[in-house]
Amino acid sequence: MTFVQLIDCRTSRFDEMNRLMDRWVEQTRGKRTATHAVVGKDLSDASHFVEIVEFPSYEEAMRNSNLPETERIFRELVALCDGMPTFTDLDVVRDEQLNRGVARAFFEEAGRGEPEAVFERCTDDYVDHDPANPQDLGLRGAREEYAGWRRSFDFSFRVDDQVAEADRVCTRWTWTGRHTGEFLGVAATGQEVTMTGTTWHRFRDGSICEGWWQYDRAGLLEQLGAVAQTP
Numbered sequence: 001m002t003f004v005q006l007i008d009c010r011t012s013r014f015d016e017m018n019r020l021m022d023r024w025v026e027q028t029r030g031k032r033t034a035t036h037a038v039v040g041k042d043l044s045d046a047s048h049f050v051e052i053v054e055f056p057s058y059e060e061a062m063r064n065s066n067l068p069e070t071e072r073i074f075r076e077l078v079a080l081c082d083g084m085p086t087f088t089d090l091d092v093v094r095d096e097q098l099n100r101g102v103a104r105a106f107f108e109e110a111g112r113g114e115p116e117a118v119f120e121r122c123t124d125d126y127v128d129h130d131p132a133n134p135q136d137l138g139l140r141g142a143r144e145e146y147a148g149w150r151r152s153f154d155f156s157f158r159v160d161d162q163v164a165e166a167d168r169v170c171t172r173w174t175w176t177g178r179h180t181g182e183f184l185g186v187a188a189t190g191q192e193v194t195m196t197g198t199t200w201h202r203f204r205d206g207s208i209c210e211g212w213w214q215y216d217r218a219g220l221l222e223q224l225g226a227v228a229q230t231p
Contacts, residue, residue: 002092003058007051009077009085014041014049017080024073031067033060047082058089099203100162103169106201106208110146111156119143123209130213142211153177153193160196167203172196175215179224186226193223 011017021039025032035054042048055061064070078084102121109117119126119139128137128145137145149155155177163170175195181188197215201208 003055003061004090004092005053005055005061006088006090007053007085008088009049009051010045010047010082011049011080012047012082013080017049017077020073020076020080024069027069027073028064028067031069033064058091061089097164097169098206099167099201100164100169102203102206102208103162103164103171103199103201104159107157107159107171107173113150113154115143115146115150118146121208123204123207126208127210128213129211132213132217152179152181152183152188154180169201169203170198171201172198183224184221184226186221186224189224191224193220195220 021037033055035056037054038052040050040052042050053061055064106118106121109121119142122139122142124139126139126142128142130137130145133145155175158174158176159171160174161172173196175197177193177195179186179189179191179193195216196219197213199214200212202210
């Protein structure tokens with residue numbers, strides 16, 4: 001996020017305004033440069049609304065404003081407002097999604113091999129969902145599974161991408177390791193291996209309370225020679 005515009009207005013006709021904005025979204029498909037919009041209602045004044053619209057840059061915001069559809073919708077918007085809306089242009093100087101930072105730190109600590117530091121970010125009732133396990137694990141089971149991976153591999157994580165929404169963070173990662181101990185019946189080979197995966201974390205009060213894992217376990221076994229490689 002680099003630039004946002006705040007639109008402050010008063011109206012007793014919000015339902016009509018909402019339909020108007022739906023129409024703008026439809027009419028500007030493939031043209032608009034706005035990437036995210038949030039509308040808030042003042043708890044102390046039901047006629048007071050603030051819309052926050054995100055853009056990649058000020059220049060993109062201006063290009064969006066110059067769309068004929070935007071100009072037409074703006075005139076209709078003014079007609080629904082109790083007075084002229086006010087606009088505030090803001091360069092974003094700090095953008096911190098707190099849960100996303102915790103998820104990144106989880107993988108950084110997991111790569112350093114410090115179990116206490118990894119799982120201190122999790123709640124006591126943490127639930128771990130992994131299709132490789134016959135049943136979901138609690139915090140103790142997740143710790144034990146992590147310790148098992150550590151006995152088999154010296155590994156680290158690289159965070160490739162993250163998306164955060166509401167109480168969830170999705171992390172796409174690359175795992176790189178050296179096979180130093182028995183793994184699923186395969187004796188240590190000393191081989192360097194890699195694996196990609198995606199993890200969804202759910203947060204409660206700033207801590208991770210649930211995790212869903214998907215990763216290329218079959219590809220890892222191929223690299224270790226445990227299964228035949230796909231032609």
